[in-house]
Amino acid sequence: MKLISNLMISAAFLLLGSCKEKMETFTIPDGHVGMFGYGSLMSKNLIEIGLLDKAYDGPFLPAQLKGYKRSWTFAWPADLPTINVDGSYSKDFILMDGDTIFPKYLHYLNIREDPGTVINGVLYIVPVADLPTYDAWELGYERFDVTHLIQGYTIVGGPVFAYKALPDYTLEPNNDYTQNTVERAYVRILEDAFKYWGKDFEMEYNKSTEPFDPAILHETHKLVLTDPAMEKLEELKAGFKY
Template sequence: MKIYSLIIMAALLVGCQPEKEKIIIPEGKVGLIGYGSLTSSKQMEQQLGKKYDGPVQIVHLTGYQRNWNMVFPNNLPHPPVDHIIMCIQDQDTIIPQSIVNPNLEAKEGAFMNACFFIIDEQDLSIIDRTEKGYERIEVTQSIREFEVAQGKVYAYQALPNYTIIPVSNNPYKNVIPDVYLEFLNAAFKEKGEAYKKEFEQTTVGFDESLILECSIENDSL
């Protein structure tokens, strides 16, 4: 009798759980997940090259974790305006071989905080160009906070040939530019201490020796 009571109670608890909020993404629009420095309207405007007045909502992606394992060759100009990264190592200016960036990787049972935007569908081609080394994947069903009843949501994941575990024994090889971390800190100030703390908790850590003082230079110089 006791076992049956427990089963009934469990069924009632499941049945009493509130349904997810359902949202509709308007026709001609798509959802976009930002999980690195892309956490504000300002950053989105820099990506798109125009004003952004859509939503910026903190959400969680289930089945994914953030990892600093996207490595982009520094001899390829960086978007959006063909930048290269120059760094300081032992008071010398160096041009590192590769730049380490955050990545979105699938992991069962994991989750991570991120930001949700809605942009014009035609602007996806702009993001595709600026997210060099990444591919666009659909994550419509992976948002914890709501169910997307209409429309699609995308995020960017590193291509396999740009996904490695960066090593720190050669400063000319893999570098995390301090300027990128400054972008992140600016985002944390805007989103608050709780967002920063959860960002760190839902991110695979990295070797801090990868961080170097860097500047962004135009490739034409």
């Protein structure tokens, strides 16, 4: 029995050593931070064309985040203007049987603490100078440090950030599209990411994401605002420290 125990212990150490050998090093250069994207930030096209308007040629790797669950629980109130990639502001609406409907909330992906859960996503680097652009894109979320929660990599050189919804912007969607709407345009961004990463990545995403009721998925249209109420948006922007 003692021999068997020793063999088992030796095998365990060999396995541990093998796991350590497989750990890749993710190095964050000076003047940069790491970013873990689990929603729209999984799309390289969105980052390059829709967000930064410049090519990204740094590391762009599939990764996992432990201790969080992904769901459609970020809720953007429709009475707040939405910032568009061209810098304009608008209010979103849907058309149903010829009627114009302004849903109460637009829902996007979010992560919430859930011990024992692992989600997949994308790990890459961001110049510190670009963080204000990211923070503006992620209004209603808070940026927080997830360095110690990234699986599969040894992180060197700086922190890794992700975004999660602020409490006031967290809401479970129901199946009433007049109250809760998921934009088809946002889903298409995810589909673009799946095309880039492949079917296995998409399957892992589906397994680690709470679904929404298909009744709330709609094509949205934008009413451009010439004089948007900016007070609440400015208050949100002031919450980011970079």
